[in-house]
Amino acid sequence: MVQIDTVVVHKLDSPSPFIVGQKVHMKIDWDYRYKLMRYHSATHFVLHALEEIYGHQEKLYIKGCYIYEQSARLDYANKLNPELIPKVSTLANNLIAQGDEILMESDPSTKDISYWRYGDIIIPCGGTHVSSAKEVGAVSLKRKSHGKNLDRIYISLC
Template identity: 30%
Template sequence: MSTELLFRDDAYLRTAEAKVIAHTPEGGVVLDRSVFYPTGGGQPGDSGNLTWNDGSLSVATTVKADGQGIALVPAEACALPPVGTFVQQKLDWGRRYKMMRVHTALHLLSVIIPLPVTGGAITSEKGRLDFDMPEAPGDKEALNVALNDLIEQDLEVTESWISDQELAANPGLVKTMSVKPPAGTGKVRLVRIGSEDTQIDLQPCGGTHVARTSEIGRVRIGKVEKKGRQNRRVNLLIDD
């Protein structure tokens, strides 16, 4: 089974009609097209709700299913829409948009700290990256200034695609040491911040991002934690 990734074509799409194509053994609903992003790459799955002629359900999270499918996980046990039913899907946009802001900010964090990334995580309130960094940054305030300066430049965030073979020939594009790029389908999505002539970041990523860095708003670097001899965890918070 395969789900069309509507969020990949338009991260700002909040509602869409879809058809139920399967149920998972765990009680998830698989649609033929989805505005819901599934858990992956450190970004949590989306939440929201489904409605149909004689029913509705709350979606707690979204996960990958067998094949190329995406399963929407109900918040509680309930009657599922039968296979073949047309449903209306509605995203919890407030939560998703915050994660888009955090995710894009983490890309910028990897620019001002140009070290290999060993891990990362995103929530709707904050994010963090783990770096191969033996010593903590000496001037956290300077990092704050540099990060917010990039955000205020209102840089465009765009995507392009390369083949798996092109990615293998350009290993420098991959910043993450612990998470493999979303490869294996023959092509890989690259997320670029800045124009082609003035780009400040280009890396493989399957997540959702804002269209311009100014949408992120003010951010601040929080606690820097030691996570092993070679690793430092840098926390990032969005100031709403």
């Protein structure tokens, strides 16, 4: 059995008005959450497209993934040929344009692992996503080099 230790941290704008053990009511900022869900789902399409386009030439080494309210980015320890970025964008957008359902499925062997699934594309993930690619919308990509060992792919929703 695989055990995944995950810590969730909530940061408050001001000192806590409650004490440990006290029951509280929380409210999710839905607009903010929904934007993160769209970007998170978009990132999976771009991850898959990058692997399809570049992965046949070399092993890709992802160093990080950052999802913000206004954008997302993927950091790679590879130098990515900038001429192939339009192919990545086209593939990701074609997949998104299919508008199919996005599923989150638990690993049957353990409750601690989940998978993002879109048709036959399966990616380990424990995040929150929109329920359909229709909700993601088109993406635009930009590659930027950040030194000898880091290329960054910026993702924007159109």
